[in-house]
Amino acid sequence: CQHKCTDKVPGFTCSCQDGFKLAADGVSCEGILKYYFCYIDECSSGIHGCEQTCKNNEGSFNCLCQLGFRIKNDRKSCENDPSRDPCADFPPTCQYGCKLENDQPVCFCQKGYVLGADGNTCVDINECDGNHGCSDECVNTPGSFKCTCAQYKKLENDQKTCRDRNECLTVGQCTITGSVCVNTPGSYQCNCKDGYQLSADKSKCEDIKECDLTPKVCEQKCEETEGSYYCSCEKGFVINTETQKCEDIDECQIGRSDCTQKCRNTFGSFICECKTGYLINSDRKTCRGMFIYNLLF
Structure with missing residues (x-):
């Protein structure tokens, strides 16, 4: 079956995942959607989790086992199948499994291991010596590896990248009244807002005068x-x-002086003045005419 297989007595039936329909051959699946998917090659990206062999197909993947093994219920792990042992007539001492190459029995190892120099035993591959992809620390494990982070960091969903842990997301980190939490690499600080300062007893934030x-x-x-x-x-x-x-506002220029004749700007104020022949009134804005009397002798 290309997608899903269901055991039945007798035989089996094939079915397809969402977006596909069973083809006329009863085994293959055909797409029925009118738009396109971007499919991921799980086998190449290394996220398949197959113990032995991964086979990519449209929209999914299948885990396969070598001759002499059969797939377990988790559809990823393999277990010995004596009924399919290819090396039954040539029993080598293989630590993990045996397969035939050019009609000769050859030992092989599961994913994460490499065949040792004796051709029988399996040696763990230290993935941390190579391009493991961990942003911080790599820890080798039997048959695999894992990425780890420092205590103040957290591992992202890709299981490889470490990001600084934002301690400010934890409620109640800052106990100083009026303070705000500021995240820093590996730690955090409780700071007062702009315009405030820490009180002398360091218990609260006070307004700066x-x-x-x-x-x-x-x-x-x-x-x-x-x-x-x-x-x-x-x-x-x-x-x-x-x-x-x-x-300084130039009241004379912007017309705010109310002087009836002449205006002279001063620093921070203005002075009203009168033309020749006029005197300033007591309101210091308006002007009155000067009368000249000619005395006849």
């Missing part, structure tokens, strides 16, 4: 806000949002 700092953070007026501060200017000035400096 920026307006009381020396040198002054604002050029003219400073107003405290929660976790920050706000700069403003005296009357006659405007704040520069880029430099946070106070710049």
Whole structure:
């Protein structure tokens, strides 16, 4: 069967996985979907888990056993099958299994082992000596290997890559009131938010009084806000949002002086003036005419 086989008495029946239908031969499977799949070659990628031989097929794979072995119920492992022993007439002393090559009995080993120099025993392959793909540490195991990480890291789903463990995901790491948890490689820190600082007894985060700092953070007026501060200017000035400096407003130029005749800008203010022949009134904005009396003698 190409996909699934179900034992029946007598015989067996074949079936297909989702997206396929049984072909006319009763064994093969044909795709029935109108769109395309990107199939993975499990045998080449090494994720099949077969003890002996892996055979890739469309959308899946099958584990096969050498002559003299039969597949176990897990469909991956192999066990001895005396009824199919190819070396029954030529019994070598094989540690794992025997197969015929050019009608001669030859010992072979399961996945993760290599035949020793004596041609009989199986020697574990130390995959950690080669290109194992582990990002951090490689630990050799009988017939295989595994990737491990330092205590402060965790193994990703690919079972090869180690990523830093984010301790901040654990609730209650930081006990300082008002602090935030900041993850660092292999550890974490409990820091106060911007605009706050650790209290003298190191039990909480306190708002920094920026307006009381020396040198002054604002050029003219400073107003405290929660976790920050706000700069403003005296009357006659405007704040520069880029430099946070106070710049003089030219009231004469922007028409905010209310002078009836002449306006002269000063630093932070302005002065109204009158033309020749006029005097400034008490409101310091309007002008009145000067009267000249000619005395006749």
